[in-house]
Amino acid sequence: MTHLTYLELESLRHLIGECEVKARKLEAYAGQAESPELKSFCRQQADSANRSRQTLQNFLRERGGVQ
Amino acid sequence: MKLNDKDIAGDILSMCKHGIADVTKAALECSNPRLRQTLRQMRDQEEQAHEQITQMAVANRWYLPSEPADHRVIGRIENYFTQGAVPYPGAPGTAGYRETGPAAYQGGWAGGYQEPRAQGYHEARPVGHQEPGGPGYHPTGPGYREPPGPRL
Numbered sequence: 001m002t003h004l005t006y007l008e009l010e011s012l013r014h015l016i017g018e019c020e021v022k023a024r025k026l027e028a029y030a031g032q033a034e035s036p037e038l039k040s041f042c043r044q045q046a047d048s049a050n051r052s053r054q055t056l057q058n059f060l061r062e063r064g065g066v067q
Numbered sequence: 068m069k070l071n072d073k074d075i076a077g078d079i080l081s082m083c084k085h086g087i088a089d090v091t092k093a094a095l096e097c098s099n100p101r102l103r104q105t106l107r108q109m110r111d112q113e114e115q116a117h118e119q120i121t122q123m124a125v126a127n128r129w130y131l132p133s134e135p136a137d138h139r140v141i142g143r144i145e146n147y148f149t150q151g152a153v154p155y156p157g158a159p160g161t162a163g164y165r166e167t168g169p170a171a172y173q174g175g176w177a178g179g180y181q182e183p184r185a186q187g188y189h190e191a192r193p194v195g196h197q198e199p200g201g202p203g204y205h206p207t208g209p210g211y212r213e214p215p216g217p218r219l
Contacts, residue, residue, distance in 0.1 A: 003099070004099060004102070005098055005099070007096050007097075008093075008096070008097055008098070008099055008102060011092075011093035011096065011097070011106075012102075014089065014093075015089065015090065015093060015106075018086065018089065022082055022086070025078070025082070026079070029070070029075045029078075029079070032069060032070055032075065033072055033075055034071075034072055035072050035127065037123060038072055038075060038076065038123065041079075041119065041120060041123065042075070042079070045079070045116055048112060048116070052109050052112075055105055055109075056105070059099075059101075059102055059105075
């Protein structure tokens, strides 16, 4: 049986928050950037940050692997 | 306030670097194998993103990369370590100070440090480096002449 330790829980809390802010910032940057290459990069990275946030949130939902 | 592309690229570079450090630390502290694996994958993705934005920033001159270090400066640092000097605490007469021979700098903290072209000083040279004075050249030798200055 797999559990989450308090240290892991704190890491998840911190990283999920970071991913959330990062995704929002990158979405805003995608709207502001003039270079098409930079715009595209920002959009891709915003999507990636949102996916990472979802993946990390799943660990909380599953209580660290205990279904 | 509207940010320009340079500001945006700079902030993304900074975000990536902090993100990589945070995820790496979390993975190291992790005992749950599935979470550790997830964090390592996130770190790999962050590193790829960092590489991509670095290349883009350099190519577009949004970021000025560090220039290659002068081989004389590298030689000075190498000299400092190979001679086993103890810099701090380093003043003569304090605990930890160690003389490293006749070349020891008398001025204080950097025992063993030699100014370029002092007796016994050897510059670090890249492989294939051509000395300005040709064969037999040595910076302390009689045939030494200053390398030509930059062309203006």
